Amino acid sequence: MLSGKRLQRSKIAEYIVSLKPEMTIIGSTKRDKTVAGLVAGALRVPIIPEVIELYGNKAKRIVYSGMAIAELEFTLPIVITVSKKNVEVKANNNCKIIKVDLPRNKKVRILEEKHKEGGNIDLSSAQIIVSVGRGIGSKENIKYAEELAKALGGTLGGSRPVTAELGWLPEDRQIGLSGQKVKPKLYIALGISGQPQHLAGIKDAKVIVAVNKDKNTPIVDNADYTIIGDVLEFCKIFTEKVRNK
Structure with missing residues (x-):
């Protein structure tokens, strides 16, 4: 059945x-x-x-x-x-909407409903985004990026490996061609290598700050400011300075 x-x-x-x-x-x-x-x-x-x-x-x-x-x-x-996030669909006179009534399976009985908390996150209108990549190290370390985002009054995002592959963040936090395109005033990339699909998703950001141990990673060449160093140390120090200010 x-x-x-x-x-x-x-x-x-x-x-x-x-x-x-x-x-x-x-x-x-x-x-x-x-x-x-x-x-x-x-x-x-x-x-x-x-x-x-x-x-x-x-x-x-x-x-x-x-x-x-x-x-x-x-x-x-x-x-x-x-993906509706990446392809703009425009209606024209040649299009026709057809409503199809599907039969219900009467043998299926709903015992319990659980609603997803929070719903989908819309990053496209966020003014400040702190985004994490595989270089954050582990799912547990994401809390440091969350604290920084909260201190800045921003939103937390992530790269494809962190969301779609590792599952450290929900997929509605994914930024890039296969996720959401963003245009914040400030985009902080923590441990993100900067593959083409991710760079395409942040190309409209006004200021990009890249924090990475690898000075040769692609995100460095596409950032306005670069910090070569440990991502977690950056998060802790910068969060404290923002809070004190």
Whole structure:
């Protein structure tokens, strides 16, 4: 027996397949990706995931865990998944919204509901962001970055390795092409190497401060100010100075 969520995904995929589309564009949530896979499998067509830019018969997507951006040329039919955080969708007269009523699985009974606390974090409007990377050392060390962010009246963010890969921070804190694009007045990068997908997400920041032990890491060349040293020591000293001021 299919669960309620699986039944819905299957019905959505069945409906899309019945339309026999030349191009299917779907989001990048877990549910969307499942539907995209079902549609691509049923239609026996290729799928391009995590597209960040689409024009004509070409698409750009992040590869090698955010270290590079690949440009792909495709032919129809095709299934594409995109992130709403990175792709602006504009409606036109050729678009039509179709409402599909999905059958409920009456055999599924909800015993308990648990709501996610806080909801999704919107970093796009934050004026001060303290962001952590793998160089912070461990999940336990993130508290020092949190204290600094609080002292500055800012918000805590993170790189892809810290959020999507290691799970030290929730994925809604991820900054970069596969996360959120930000434009704060001050961006402090703690232990972040500065891969292309992350730099693309912070390119509109007015002032970038990089704190890293490695003077040759890419973030150093893209920062307005650089501190070569221990991230935790920086957090402790700077937090104390901000509080005293």
